[in-house]
Amino acid sequence: MAVKTFTTNEVLTSTDTNTYLANAGLVYVTSTTVGSAVSSVTVSNCFSSTYDNYKIIWSGGNFSAGNDGYLQLGSSTASYAYQIVYANFGAGAVSTYGDAAGANFRYVTEGDANVAGTNLELIGPNLAKYTACYSVGIGSGVAYMTLIGIHKVATAYTGFTVGPLAGTMSGGTITVYGYRKA
């Protein structure tokens, strides 16, 4: 439904209300609570043809110790090209790191025992094309990191897995939203 402009004293019908609720720009798809001391979280059947692009937020959780967090599409463990920019809080300079053919999108977060989380976007994970990833890692109280990456496999995926590169993750909520197409 295209954007509609309501006028003064116009009756707001249930049809219009329901349509606008259903067609918000950013639409909730699913969410899950992360278990205690788990090595990974797999969310399946969250990507479909309903949306091309997605936002994923993990908040309220932590790692067992300081480490990097990764994201993997489906069961694919190759061809993740990415570059990150990171800096310690208070530092005047930033550093960079990258991998042209990683096993996952490493560094979608940087967490520790206090906090870990991420705010990331996936462009076209359910399309049979390369998938792009943009993320801001939230956590550690020590540093931030941003990642831009591309998964160079032209496959449509329906789910993803996240986790720390070592140790475990606990708590918080992972929520998936889809961007309305029209």
Added chain:
Amino acid sequence: MTMSDPILGTFHDAETGETITRELTAEEIAALPEPAEPLITE
């Protein structure tokens, strides 16, 4: 975590809404990324 601790994973199916946390299978453990040191240390 010690060597004897079970390796757990959370699994959520967006279609059914079901979330479970269970011990990973040997195949799932083998599919985990290689442990690595963090890029940034405290």
